[in-house]
């Protein structure tokens with residue numbers, strides 16, 4: 001025990017310092033997103049996320065939206081467990097043949113008006129996996145899609161920009177986030 005304490009005192013803190021703010025990209029996009037959610041969804045946008053066959057890289061970035069650093073709930077956006085409660089469906093991955101029916105059922109269970117975003121290169125066009133005996137490829141091959149968020153994986157700031165562009169196309173002129181200012185969350189803190 002004493003040896004451990006001595007070592008802790010000698011080595012000190014080895015992790016990176018906590019970053020100040022949430023990065024220029026999210027500081028710029030956040031208030032616009034909050035405004036759009038307030039105007040279009042009366043302050044509450046419910047998202048149901050479906051992993052239709054991804055490698056989980058995209059899920060790591062989507063999960064990061066809910067952590068204390070990005071805290072997307074402060075803009076009125078929250079993730080729900082049932083598609084029946086969702087305004088927006090976020091779909092990741094190429095759609096595996098096993099998930100084809102489940103994805104279609106989730107889409108059909110959503111109330112109107114429903115919106116769908118395909119996330120990542122895989123969701124947009126099948127990515128590395130394409131179409132095969134195990135994969136249907138892009139999300140639009142299974143259900144109607146309203147927009148895509150490209151990236152492998154897209155960072156949380158790019159996800160926020162994609163959601164904003166879908167729900168309020170008038171804000172399409174928002175400058176694209178600088179990828180260096182908001183690196184993929186899975187790389188942070190390592």
Ligand code: SF4
Pocket residue numbers: 053054055056057058092093094119120121122123127128151152153
């Ligand atoms: S886009 Fe990239 S990170 Fe996302 S599921 Fe496909 S391979 Fe994985």
